Every structure is written in structure tokens, then in C-alpha cells.
Amino acid sequence: MSTAGLNANRPLSPHLQIYRVTITMAMSIVHRITGVGLYLGTLLLAWWLVAAASGPDYFHFVNRIFGSWIGLVILFLFTWALIHHMLGGIRHLVWDTGHGLGKPARDQLATATLVGSIAITILLWIVGILVR
């Protein structure tokens, strides 16, 4: 097969840079990024469970790392990613039923995903600090 002209200056289909950023687009991108983050974050979950199962010394060692300021920042972001991905996922389940796809509804759902995830994350950490 001839490969001549494969690199010719052909018209490209429009991609991200050609569209105005909308909240639904941004939340779609964030949904995927938080998904990938949570995928990698399961390493922390497995590590924590292994530590708990390994005995007090190793558990305290891991707890100190999780409890350091960088550890707490990562866990806070992990919480937000978890809640954001969950709310975004519920939004997708609503869309699967054919509802909420109109212009006002989809913008409201996207805004609610963002605002809700931040609010719930902060609330969970306040509760976590209060009950400890």
C-alpha cells in the first residue's frame, strides 16, 4: 500500500483547542482525571490495609506518613477525587435514563458536581476531625 500523502497537509477534525470551554466539558475532563487518580490511589488503600494487618509497629509507621502534612494533603485530594467521581458518576447514571440532558439541566448537574464535591469533602474532614 502506498504511504504517499499520509503526512500531507490535510484538514484535521476539530479537537479540544477549537471549542469554547463549557462546564460540562470541564467536568467531563475532571471525571476522567479523578478516575485515573483514584485508580493510582488504590495503592494507598492497599498499603493502609496491609499496614493494619501487619502489626502495630508497621501500622504506626504508615500512620505517621499518612498523618504528615503532605500525607494529609494527598488524602484530602483523594477524598475530593472520590466524591467528585462519585457525583459525576451519579450524573452519568441519570443521563443513562435519558433525563437531565437539556441545556439548563446539564449545566446545573455539572455545577452541582463541582460545588457538591468540594462542600462534601470539607464537611467529611470537619466530621473526621471532630469525632476523632
Next chain:
Amino acid sequence: MAGERIQTPLRRVLYLGSAREGTGHFWRQRLTAVANVPLVIAFVVIVISVAGRPYPVVVDRLGSPLVAAVLLLMVASVTVHMRLGMQVVIEDYIHGEGVRIAALIASTFFTVLIAVVSGVAILKLALGG
């Protein structure tokens, strides 16, 4: 002959298409997503209830039958869900066929590893005492 079907009647009834999967990926993604909602909410409650507690309390709570069962279910549902999600991400962004297949295999190994390591740790907490 024009219009003649190459598919066998069985293939047509199963309706699994050329990838032989049909809506399997979509359906498992949704099924695990629905399962993840209550399981992850329960997980967050569990984590808050043990955060900052002394070691014996943490082990006792994580190892209690109901909590351990919820943790096992969550790990199972989450790892299936994340494998399906990462599969889509890999298929979208990695275009070289060899690298793509290698990445898909690596992702499957990673998710199985997370599932088994977490599962063994939970079972040890529940049964090892």
C-alpha cells in the same frame, strides 16, 4: 450473494458484535458504579470511625465481620470498575498496538494485585485474630 447474511442465527441472537462483547463493558461499568455508591459511602464512614484511633481499636473495627465484608465487597467492585475505566483511557490515548496491549495487560495485573493484596489484608484482619 448480495444481502445474504454471513452471521449464523446463534451469533445474531447473542448479538455480541465483532468484539464479541456486546454491551458487556458498558453494563459492567454501570453495575459496579451503582454498587460503588453505597460501598464507598460505607468505606468513608469506616475510615472516619477509625482515623486517629489506637491500633487495637482500628484492628478490632476493621476486622469485625460486617465491616470486613463491606471492605471486601468494595475492593471487588472498585477494582473491576477501575480496570474497565483505565481500559477506556488506555484505548483512547495509546495508539501503538503493541504498547496499548502491553498497557492493558499491565493494568489488569495491577488491578488484580490491588484486589488480592487488599483482600488478603482484610481477611487477615477478620480471621487472623
